[in-house]
Amino acid sequence: MARRTKQEADETREALLDAAEQVFLDRGVARASLDEVARVAGCTRGAVHWHFRDKLGLFLALDERLVLLQDEVKDRLCIEEDGSLQSMACAITAAMKDFEENPRRRRLLTIMLQRCEYVAEMAPALQRRRQADTEIRETLRRRFQEVAERGDLSPAWPPERAALFLYALISGLLHEWLRGEADFTLSGEVSDAIRSFLDCVAARPVSGGEK
Amino acid sequence: MARRTKQEADETREALLDAAEQVFLDRGVARASLDEVARVAGCTRGAVHWHFRDKLGLFLALDERLVLLQDEVKDRLCIEEDGSLQSMACAITAAMKDFEENPRRRRLLTIMLQRCEYVAEMAPALQRRRQADTEIRETLRRRFQEVAERGDLSPAWPPERAALFLYALISGLLHEWLRGEADFTLSGEVSDAIRSFLDCVAARPVSGGEK
DNA sequence: CTTTATATACATACTTGAAGGTATCTTTAC
DNA sequence: GTAAAGATACCTTCAAGTATGTATATAAAG
Known part of the structure; x- marks a missing residue:
């Protein structure tokens, strides 16, 4: 043509x-x-x-789409942040809701997590994924750091541990949810559970006891 | 020949x-x-x-190897259990140690989680994985149920939520650890973090405050 | 106890098919 | 006119499936 x-x-x-x-x-x-x-x-x-260029090039371009979406969330996590656990919970809930409402985002993450084998010539893609994940963990760590500096973080939870923990938790829940027939929703049970967790790591209760 | x-x-x-x-x-x-x-x-x-029969048959036979290993852990989680959060923590720590010390187990899990695409003719393999995961979650739920019946579980954490949460947490941490250059160890930081979490869900402290 | 038949445990060879890369051709926008 | 934006065609590679060869373990028959 x-x-x-x-x-x-x-x-x-x-x-x-x-x-x-x-x-x-x-x-x-x-x-x-x-x-x-x-x-x-x-x-x-x-x-x-x-x-x-080839299939890898196509794949990397797709990955780029997801990276852009993830950067949006990361930025929002920084902007809406006032250093309280409360605001962290809100930002994360918003991100969860985004996953439910944005089908492209869900598809892309499913592909990157469950539809490819990061091996051999896929190595550059693996690097990209790793970097994106590291940035998220680092962002979380900085947020927890700020919370700690305010004295709102329980001493049993150093920022590194809290960040790793929360990251793993979200990652694990997303994996499970992406498989399809999860018996929970991201904006419902998952957001609630994360709030419960943030209550746990707080030096003092944040959501007023039973909210 | x-x-x-x-x-x-x-x-x-x-x-x-x-x-x-x-x-x-x-x-x-x-x-x-x-x-x-x-x-x-x-x-x-x-x-x-x-x-x-073919590559799928070979793959399923490999998966069977992992299922057997997982059943061992599941059984141990049931046997060593006395209904306390303390004993749950011990069983999980033991399982983590097993991952570090048994290279076959690590390789198999890496393959099942990160070296295959569950799609099309791999569907039967996907079912097997799902079932294995469901059994683990169900086992965890029953353990939490027992803890709750003893009155040792915080009312903020119904057994289903606690089980889903712990499962997702372990799953997420394993994913991260399996990728290779994790900045933590399973028997160290991860076990500690899980103990911290179990402290959180306890109706009263289990490990004596700062242990 | 030997012999014989047969299923076993592979090796080798052949066929098929799908997929990716590359080269060349064709229009048309600029 | 020239280079962009693809379509078409060709070639090559590679892997799975299948078919068949083959020597031997093993069990049954004599």
Whole structure:
């Protein structure tokens, strides 16, 4: 086919990414074929190889989409923060709600966590994931640090431990939830549980006892 | 080659499973070839297809190995249990230590969690994993139930929530630890953190304040 | 106790098919 | 006119499946 206008080309690129999202999700990255991605996007492999170097390139571009979404959350966690555990709980609840309401986000995370094997030529993707995770943990640690400096953190919970703990907790719950038939909701039970946890690590109760 | 004695054949089967463990671990299940598995085991693909129907069959046999190990832990969690949070903490600490000391266990879990894509023909494997996880959660729930009946569980933590929480926590920490360069140890920081958590959910302190 | 038949435990070879990479062709925007 | 934006076609690789070869363990028959 012929040369398209620049806007049309960008649309093609987005269509390819959308298609990759879908195909990777139900075939897994390794078993997904570029041909199917192209057909779902309404074009051919020629277009794929024009916009992306190879399958890894396509995958990394998809990962970039998720990184952008994660950065949004991270920023919100920083901005809305006033140094209280209360505000941390709010920010995390908001993030959970976002996962439920933004299907793209859910699909992308499912792909990165459960639809690919980080091995061999996928190594650069692994690095990216690791870095993103490290940044989140570090952000959490800084928040807990601030809480501690206010004297609102129980001495049994140094900021590092609290951050690792909360990160692992959220990560574990997300894993379980992403598998599909979870018997809980992120904005419901999970947010409640996290509030309960934040109550635990508080030097003094934050949510007024039984709220 | 010729027919081997039954014992030799069993040894071959074990060698193939060991080889699969290694090859799956560093190539990922999807990219691993049965030919390489066979060569690592010191035989050919003929042997693989004799002992296992296909790659999925080989994978399921590997999974069975892990299920057996997990059942051991589950049984220990039931046997050593006297209904106190203290004994739960001990059982979990023992399980963590086991992960550190039993390399096969670590490799198997890494494969099941991070080296395969549960999709399409891998569906039966996914079911097996889900069932194993459900059993663990259910076991934890029953333990918490017993603790609650003794009046030792904080009313803020119904057994279901506590079980889901602890399961997610351990799962998240294991995921992180399995990725390789974790900045913590299972028998050290993780066990400590879990004890801290169990202190949180206790109706009254269990480890004597600052132990 | 020997012989014989048969199933066992693989090895080897052949076929098939899917997928990725690359090269070339075709329009058309700029 | 030239380079962008793909389509089409070709080639190669690689792995799974299958079929068949083959020597021997083993159990049954004599």
